[in-house]
Amino acid sequence: MLRPSPAPAPALRSVLAALGSPTAVREARTPALRAAQGPLSPEHPLPVHILGVAGAPGHAPRTRLAGWRFLIRSGDRAIAAADTMLTLDGWSFSHFFEGPYVAATERALLQAEALPGAYQPRLLSVPQLYMLTLWLHAEPEEDVTAAPPAADLMVPLAPAPPGIAAHRAYRVADLLPVLRTRLAPPPLLGWAASA
Template identity: 75%
Template sequence: MPLHVPPAPAPALRTVLTALGSPTAVREARTPSLRDTQGPLTPELPLPVHVLDRIAPAAAPATRLAGWRFLIRCHERAVAAAETRLTPDGWAFSHFFEGPYVTATERALRQAETMPGSYQPRLLSVPELYMLTLWLHGDFTADGTQGLLAATDLLVPLAPAPPGIAAHRPHRVAELLPVLTHRLTPAATPLLGSPA
């Protein structure tokens, strides 16, 4: 499947390029792989990061754009990622990081390229579950900053996924959201001293 990566805002990309060009920013980053890499570092595959703010059984899921994430490549592999965030003054560099979500994002994007259909890749974070998914939006011409989940969009949980949710297995939004809703809905607890 062809992936149609939305263009990142130019100011967001500039902030990442500035941080990569700053010896202080790279040296002070908590990313040993970024500091120890020999060779040019290039920000690639900008993905809008949306946060799922509300999952409720009777309401449409509410998402909001939180930033843009760039994979940082050296030669042919991603060694880290850079995140930007929107501030009242515009786009600002947030931080560099490494870890399992960098390689999981790269793996999920390669997996998505083999699927039938055309999608716009995004990231969807579910903070309450410490979960990150690759969101494959069906309308690849849409503005990547708009966060409307369509029932037929695909969500690919990235590793590490929460217990009971298989990482790197694509799910339709209509299938996965009820599972997430069930996980986030507190179970009714009996009152102490009440009969069972």
């Protein structure tokens, strides 16, 4: 069962304003959004966290909240998404987009609903790997701003990096070491030979 966090009201208002703006929709690089007939509605707000690799070696990567994402529904399916970001004036609309992560997010949310237990859904972006996962936080009452706890689950969205299966629920304790290895800086070659 999913227990989503409510999106900040200003974030939702900014997306609704953008959807109501013919200019914002027309200028978006989302043909599906521009061609949509009938009402559009922002649904499934998800906080978007970025997994950072900065820090001392041997320490877990940290996350930071970067925005909120809304799936934009037309009829019976999501056709696009809208991102918001935190500015000096609060939460503001950032942009519309479409692509494989829209359908993959919708699919992962349906998969997560069938899992036993209660989870708070979030998105976790790993920019260095061009990877996006549905992060299922196992303690919805507890806010996490550091690394995802070991008991949480991650469902990589398609397309996932080579060697990581998309739409499979991984325990953080199993997937995070793989990500940490891939994110580690390469060893400096040539220094020992030239010294």
